[in-house]
Amino acid sequence: MHAFNGKAVLKETHNFKVHLNIQFMVSYKELGLVNTKDMFAKAIKGGYAIPAFNFNNMEQLQAIVKASAETKSPVILQVSKGARNYANQTLLRYMAQGAVEYAKELGWEKPQICLHLDHGDSFETCKSCVDFGFSSVMIDGSALPYEENIALTKKVVEYAHQHDVTVEAELGVLAGVEDEVQAEESHYTKPEEVIDFATRTGCDSLAISIGTSHGAYKFKPEQCTRDAETGRLVPPPLAFDVLDAVMEKLPGFPIVLHGSSSVPQEYVDIINANGGKLPDAVGIPEEQLRKAAKSAVCKINIDSDSRLAFTAAVRKVLSDKPGEFDPRKYCGPARDLMVELYKHKIVNVLGSEGKAI
Ligand SMILES: [Zn+2]
Numbered sequence: 001m002h003a004f005n006g007k008a009v010l011k012e013t014h015n016f017k018v019h020l021n022i023q024f025m026v027s028y029k030e031l032g033l034v035n036t037k038d039m040f041a042k043a044i045k046g047g048y049a050i051p052a053f054n055f056n057n058m059e060q061l062q063a064i065v066k067a068s069a070e071t072k073s074p075v076i077l078q079v080s081k082g083a084r085n086y087a088n089q090t091l092l093r094y095m096a097q098g099a100v101e102y103a104k105e106l107g108w109e110k111p112q113i114c115l116h117l118d119h120g121d122s123f124e125t126c127k128s129c130v131d132f133g134f135s136s137v138m139i140d141g142s143a144l145p146y147e148e149n150i151a152l153t154k155k156v157v158e159y160a161h162q163h164d165v166t167v168e169a170e171l172g173v174l175a176g177v178e179d180e181v182q183a184e185e186s187h188y189t190k191p192e193e194v195i196d197f198a199t200r201t202g203c204d205s206l207a208i209s210i211g212t213s214h215g216a217y218k219f220k221p222e223q224c225t226r227d228a229e230t231g232r233l234v235p236p237p238l239a240f241d242v243l244d245a246v247m248e249k250l251p252g253f254p255i256v257l258h259g260s261s262s263v264p265q266e267y268v269d270i271i272n273a274n275g276g277k278l279p280d281a282v283g284i285p286e287e288q289l290r291k292a293a294k295s296a297v298c299k300i301n302i303d304s305d306s307r308l309a310f311t312a313a314v315r316k317v318l319s320d321k322p323g324e325f326d327p328r329k330y331c332g333p334a335r336d337l338m339v340e341l342y343k344h345k346i347v348n349v350l351g352s353e354g355k356a357i
Helices: 037-046 058-071 081-087 089-105 123-131 146-162 191-201 240-249 265-273 286-293 304-320 327-350
Strands: 009-012 018-021 050-054 075-080 113-120 136-139 166-171 175-178 181-183 205-208 255-257 297-302
Touching: 037 050, 037 297, 050 058, 050 113, 050 327, 058 075, 058 089, 058 304, 058 327, 075 081, 075 089, 081 089, 081 113, 089 113, 113 123, 123 136, 123 146, 136 146, 146 166, 146 191, 166 191, 191 205, 191 240, 205 240, 240 255, 240 286, 265 304, 286 297, 286 327, 297 304, 297 327, 304 327
Parallel strands: 050 075, 050 297, 075 113, 113 136, 136 166, 166 205, 205 255, 255 297
Antiparallel strands: 009 018, 175 181
């Protein structure tokens, strides 16, 4: 089952005790996972996008698997470095394996589930994920100078491809906050760089910056207009001209959009009505994501919307029933609301329903 990768490390401590740090490798194929290659090829051809939902706890994972199984949508389970630290890497691996089995139990005969590292920050992190059963990794060198981004990405690609693991890279900088990823300002991807970058790195997909942003506060009020009737912020449109130019340079190449939550106002309202404080939280309108999903954009990352659904449900239960202290009584409704959210995204936004039968 597990291949021993021959890296037993002997460490001598000050009192001369010897510790064996034995690493085991596991291939994602043994876990029943798939990489993104076929998923993306079919998505580009079919004019839809694969959902990439982040998870870091059991309820989120249950909800993602249930929604994907019930809609027969291919899905990318996405884990950031922070989530990996939160949930524990060993537990995560078995959770992903469990997700495949749970999907089958739900009647999805051939689940197409990918386990992907979101925003890998170093070769070592990516390598460790490949060795731990991930079927896809992202190396985010977007904050580095161009040549350094290429060198780092290429190194990750060379290792990952030996194990049939696909690699997502990033060019251009997204604004916003997501775990350890943080940038004040966004810089659109330069279309003139993408051919050189994709050719020299050998990456399988490319995350680009066209105005999406991480977190629940994607835009500052001064970047938006305000709807006179509702008083809500209206965000600036995505830079579809940049996307078009990238697609012209790299025809048929898989493009990824990060920071693509829509920040549903009904969740924000529930949170704010039940003791929360999220003034002016604003996301990417779903019709813009729908438009992007029909193009070479074949992976759309959604994290904040699920956090908002979870928090809205928990806040509502706890404020309606202050005596409640059984976590199942508030995590259960949170899970139900997330299933609803994920299904809505799959069916009405990404168009991936029925694509993994
Ligand atoms: Zn991201």
